[in-house]
Amino acid sequence: MADRVHPMKMQESATPDAPENPRSTASSTTCSLPVRKPTPAPGTYVVQVPKDVILRQPPPGNAHLAKVYARRATCRRSRCCLCLAWLVALLFLLAIAAGVLYLVFRPRAPRYTVDDLSISSFNLSAATLSPVFDVAVRADNQRNKKVGIYYGDGSDITAAYDGVTLCEGKWPAFYQPPRNETVFVTELRGTGLRLAAEVEQALTAAQRQGKVPLEVSVKVPVRVKFGAVRSWTIKVKVRCEVTVDGLRENAVILSRDCSVKVKKVLGFLGL
Incomplete structure (x- = not known):
């Protein structure tokens, strides 16, 4: 008997067999789905940007302001440089003028002494x-x-012993022409003075010895006249170390030594 041939079922042949490797099926299925990005939680975030980016690349909205500020800074620097140049030129001209004044007038500081006390x-x-x-x-x-001196108001003269001021007075205001010598008398007064015990003892001992050292200090504003030109007001300080034989009328001056200090701004003129 001939063998029977059984026809194959079309449904079973049309349907593919189940895959032997289930992992490959799962991976293919996962790749076909869209990937969702995680949504950040609401809150405040700090974004750090390099410093050079902030300085070199201003935001588009502030680019015009940055140019304006840069232009202003450049103008300020130019003005400062111009002012500095003018200042240097002015100082140079003043130095030249001072040199000319010195060569023409040869100024010298006056001499001061205490003649009587x-x-x-x-x-x-x-x-x-x-x-x-x-x-x-x-x-x-x-x-x-060729140099005259104007002595102005606002002067001060003091007489002291061992740093303790005994009396005060004023230097008179007057004009002293060139090649002139002037002697004036000024009154110094003290009121309600109380001396410390050690100062009183030292002063009494000095008077007994017949040698009382005193300090006469002067501060007076002056203006120097160079021909027809007057300088600005400067301060002159005179300090005299005077030793007398006693604290009495018509005291005899045993020794005297005076020194003069002038503000440095006219020191280069010899004053």
Whole structure:
């Protein structure tokens, strides 16, 4: 008997067999789905940007302002450079003018001395002192042949012992022409002065020895006249170390030494 041939089922042949490797099927299925990005939670975030990016690349909206600010900074630098150049030129011209004044006028600082000193109302046994000093000062401007001096208001003269001020007064205001020597007397007064015990003892001992050292200090504003030109007001300081034989009227001056200091702005002129 001939063998029977059984026809194959079309449905089974049309349907593919189940895959032997299930992992490959799962991976192909996963790749076909769209990938969703995680949504950040609401909140505040800090974004760090390099410093050079901020300075070199301003935001588009502020680019015009950045150019304006840069232009202004350039203008300021130019103005500063111009002002500095003018200042240097001015100082150079002043130095030249000072040199010309020095060569033409040859200014010299005047000499000052204390010629006489009379002391009254100085009683060390009293509870309070009110001394009166009559000081004769000699201002010698004979060394200057073309330079005059204006002594202005606002001066101050003091007489002191061992740093303790005894009395005060004023320097008179006047004009001293070139090649001139002027002697004037000014009064210095002290009121209600109380000396410390050690100062009183030292002053009493010095008077017994017949040698009382005193300090006469002067501060006076002056203006220097170079021909028809006057300088600005400067401060002149005079300090005299004077030793007298006693605190009395018509005291005898045993020694004197005066020094002069002028503001440095005219020091290069020899004053």
